[in-house]
Amino acid sequence: MTIRVVEWSTGTVGRHAIAGIDARPDLELVGVWVSGPAKIGKDAGELAGLGRELGVSATNDRDALVALRPDCIVHTAMTDDRVFDAIEDLIFFISQGINVVSSGPVVLQFPHGVLPDELVERVEAAGREGNASLHVNGIDPGFANDALPLSITSLSQRIDEVRCLEIADYSTYYQPVVMKSIFGFGQPMDSTPMLLNPGVLSLAWGSVVRQIAAGLDLTLDEPLEEQFDRVAADRDYSTVSVEIPEGTMAALHFQVIGKVGGVPRVVLEHFTRTHPDQAPDWPTPAKGDGCYRIIVSGEPEMEVEFTHHGKHGDHNVSGMIVTAMRLVNAVAAVVDAKPGLVTALDLPLISGRGLVAGS
Template identity: 85%
Template sequence: MTLRVVEWSTGTVGRHAIAGIDARPDLELIGVWVSDPAKVGRDAGDLAGLGRELGVAATNDRDALIALKPDCIVHTAMTDDRIFEAIDDLIFFIESGINVVSSGPVLLQFPQGILDQDLIDRIAAAGRSGNASLHVNGIDPGFANDMLPLSMTSLSQRIDEVRCLEIADYSTYYQPVVMKTIFGFGQSMDETPMLLYPGVLAMGWGSVVRQIAAGLDLTLDEPLVERFDRVAADRDYSTVSVDIPEGAMAALHFEVVGQVNGVDRVVLEHFTRTHPEQCPDWPTPAQGDGCYRILISGEPQMQVEFTHHGENGDHNVSGMIVTAMRLVNSVAAVVDAKPGLVTALDLPPVSGRGLVAGR
């Protein structure tokens, strides 16, 4: 059966989602939403850089897209700076009877212990009302730190700690709001960026820690523990999103930690550089400029390093692709899922079925 899909946004992730929807034989792109008036009327294939038209014109008319009654919306709009407004959008979609896979807000990956229960209940009620499902996932949070580590634990005899790391150079990551306002790169070391206010790290990545804990049947101490350290630029740096003068914030290491009786048991950790030469004492990928590394301490000791890069070699481009494709490839499973909020723990295995070249 072919599922009719609307793509919601055509930015750094959305453009790759359009290409992915077009590539899957079981999906049909029937609509595209854009926020930029200059994109209205442009063909989806043009917006995705496919070099050909798909016969679907972009619109900023929400009601017109809802009236198409798609089976699913692939929602890749920016949510980091409008979390609760975005949640309202997602609730509206599922109340309207449309299933949704979304890249954010990431705290909906596993919101228990992060959002008020009243809001979680509201999402569940909206799903029941519209008989539709909502799944929020991507790559981080998402596959690299939910399904990958939990799959590895199936090999364990004893688990002492599960640690999920992102080690990356963000110099080619184009998201000015994220880079400057949220992370604080290029800002004075005397300023506190949004991400480092108490509780924000646990809100942004606590869903990872809590979902892994749920998958391992752990009851965590409250609250989650936040740790971080920042590094000032030793010279001027330039990234595609922000210029970083000498002395300004240039690199960030943080941890969000789930403890049991005061002992670290589940850890989400990021080492974020804005130039590959920074912080030589920090961990580095075995190859390339970025990786996800899963470390499981116990019996046996296990480590997996997951890397990716685009055909042009840029891991930030491929990061957008894998984020988009985890969503696109989950559409059928989410359409078949129970109504309401669906986490990775609820889904069957998701694969790239139908995407082998030349089939």
């Protein structure tokens, strides 16, 4: 059975989602939503850079796309700066009977214990009303710190700690709002960017820690612990998103720590540079400019390093591809899932079925 899909946005993630939808024989692209007026009326293939038309024109008419009655929306619109408005959008879609896979808001990856119970129940109720499911995922938060680490723990005899790291150079990551306003790169060292206000790290990545804990049947101490340290630029740096003058914030290390009885058991940790020369004492990838590293301490000791690299770009480009494809490849499973909020703990094995070249 072919699943009819609408792609919601055509930006850094959405354009790759269109390519992925087109590549899967079980999916049919029937509509595309865009926010910018310059994109309205353009063919989806052009917006995705495919070099050919797909016969689907972009629109900013939400109601017209809903009226198509698609089986699923692949939602990749920017949500970091409009979290609660975006949640309302997703609630509307599933209440209308349309399943959704979305790259954000990332807190919905596993909102239990992060968002108010009444808001989570609104999502669940909307899913029951429309008999539709919502799954929020990607690469981080997402596969690199839910399905991957939990799969690794299946090899354990004893688990002392699960630690999920992202180690990356963000100099080629194009998201100006995220880089400047949310992370604070290029801003004075005495300023407090949105991400470093108390509780925000736990809002953004606490879902990761809590989902792994749920997968391991742990009850965490409350609240989660947040730690961070910043490095000032030793000279002027340029990135594709923001200029970083000497003396302003150039690198950020943070942790969200889940403890049990005061002992760290699940830790999410990021080492984010805006140039590979920065913070030489911090961990570096074994290969390339970015990686995800999973460390499971216990018996046995295990460590896995996961890297990706785009054919036509670096790890920041492929980061957009893997985010898009984790969603696209999950569409069929989410359509078949129970109504309401669906997390990685609820889904079967997701694979790239149908994507092998020449098959």
